Amino acid sequence: MPVIELKKYDDKYLIGIISCLKRNYNRFGCMMDLDVYKFIKPLVTYDFSEDYSYQKGNYGYVLLEDENVVGFFGMIYYRLKSESGKFYTVANPTTWAIDDKYRIYIFQVTEALFKEPDIVIDATPSYKELMIEKKMFGFMDLSLKKIRFFSMESQNKENCYITKVSSSSCISDDDVYKKYMDNVRYGVNCIEIVNELNMKCYVMYNIVFAKKHLENDGDVIKLARVLSVSDIKMFNDLFSKIFNYIKKNEKVSAMECDSMFIENNEILMREHEEKQYTRIKKYNTECDIKNFDLLYTEIALRNEY
Known part of the structure; x- marks a missing residue:
């Protein structure tokens, strides 16, 4: 036997x-x-x-x-x-x-x-897995769409200072520092944004080559994929400036954000492409985490689309 x-x-x-x-x-x-x-x-x-x-x-x-x-x-x-x-x-x-x-x-x-x-996060479910995990294991939505931005005028009136983190010693936030050190070996990049009130926001992302969203278009583009945002409100308030900085400095065609990072609906009124892609989570313990991200997941570690 x-x-x-x-x-x-x-x-x-x-x-x-x-x-x-x-x-x-x-x-x-x-x-x-x-x-x-x-x-x-x-x-x-x-x-x-x-x-x-x-x-x-x-x-x-x-x-x-x-x-x-x-x-x-x-x-x-x-x-x-x-x-x-x-x-x-x-x-x-x-x-x-x-x-x-x-x-x-x-x-x-x-x-x-x-x-x-305490928590299970499935960041890359197939449609079949999505249906099974929701129906049989009680998973709920984490993020519903992947949103791509290709061009955008800097409409933010607020001034800010953006720099790419070249060394972990540049990061003043201890938690962001530890997350960066854990993920940088997998090709994760980080920028620091400082606003007029001297408040800081850190955005982590990786650079990937991905197919266009159009089903019959086999072309591959270079894009920056947002993985983590330390201050969601500040990220949304300064979105166009952050987008233009990343696009220019990383020489990418687009920036991609999951819908869980976008809270300001005005951003979605600007030209963009959306693709339905649901990421899901399951709680086994009552949890007070408000903002999730994609660091530590397969998306960050494999650095592949």
Whole structure:
């Protein structure tokens, strides 16, 4: 009788995980093993600072039949700090794969993995996963759209001073500093905005090459994707200045923001493109976090669209 087990990730299962991914994803099926490893490497090697670490060294789980990998459930574990200073544990499911014969275990595995942390954030659900996680596991919307801006006149009357962070020592906010240090190794950039009242806002983003939103347009563009905003109101108040600074200095065609970062409806009255893309969250513990972001998730770590 075969022995079916769910075990924590271990490097000894890596070759089996790569084979499992190649069996279950068309995009991986034609790739060399080394290229598949490069894809998942950030997801099985990440290491965060003590304040933001949770289940350090655990990168997910494998489903085994007699020690052979028949399923892989990648997870990013970290902690988030609320405005009140309280920390919450978070799990972000990443790349999952399971052979057809063993999909009867998927509900059991998902239920076990999703009940561990205070919060589960799925930043990259497929439509099928979105429906299942909402209906069966009680997930709710985190962000509904990806919004792209290509050009914008600087209509903000308020003056501000914007600089790109060249060194972590330039960051005066301790929490922003720690988040930056955890994510900069994955290609995350940061700018500091100082307004007329000498208040500061930090915006973190990465640079990616992405397809245009038009379904039949295969062109790829270079864009800046916003991952984190330390002061939502200030970001919205100075949006056009921030946009033009990033576009000019990063030499990108567009800036992309999730709808959760946009609170000022006047911004959406300017020329932009929208694409429906729902990111979701689930609370296992009552939580007082008001503003979420995409740092520490698969989107930041893999730095790929």
